[in-house]
Amino acid sequence: MFSINKSQREKNKNRFRKKNEKVIEPVLEEDLKYIVSYNSEIDGDEIFVFPKHQEHLGYAKEHRLSPVTAGFIDRATKQCHGISYSLVLKSNPEVDTELYRNSKYYR
Numbered sequence: 001m002f003s004i005n006k007s008q009r010e011k012n013k014n015r016f017r018k019k020n021e022k023v024i025e026p027v028l029e030e031d032l033k034y035i036v037s038y039n040s041e042i043d044g045d046e047i048f049v050f051p052k053h054q055e056h057l058g059y060a061k062e063h064r065l066s067p068v069t070a071g072f073i074d075r076a077t078k079q080c081h082g083i084s085y086s087l088v089l090k091s092n093p094e095v096d097t098e099l100y101r102n103s104k105y106y107r
Helices: 006-016 056-062 093-101
Strands: 032-039 044-050 067-074 079-081
Touching: 032 056, 032 093, 044 093, 056 067, 067 093, 079 093
Parallel strands: none
Antiparallel strands: 032 044, 032 067, 067 079
16 A cells, blocks of 8 residues: 655646646536455456545545556446546546446446
8 A cells, every 4th residue: 555645646636737738527416436456366456436525545545455546437427537636546437437337336
């Protein structure tokens, strides 16, 4: 597990931006958050879905995860998207969405 302090997190927000580009990632009321973590027991990635009021970093620490990607799930379209600034990770929309759709969380 790794940790990142608040000032590092703020600096890293700009890492995902092109020069003079504003990143606007609205979190819709229906959105959930997720983390994809490597699970050595199954020798593969596993997705964890949780309410949007929880921070990605806090959830990862609490559940002792090794995050690979993280972002948001739009419940209307069932698509994974976005960036976790607290973990400094981007989502991998196609792969993460497929993992989500094959998980116990998919409805």
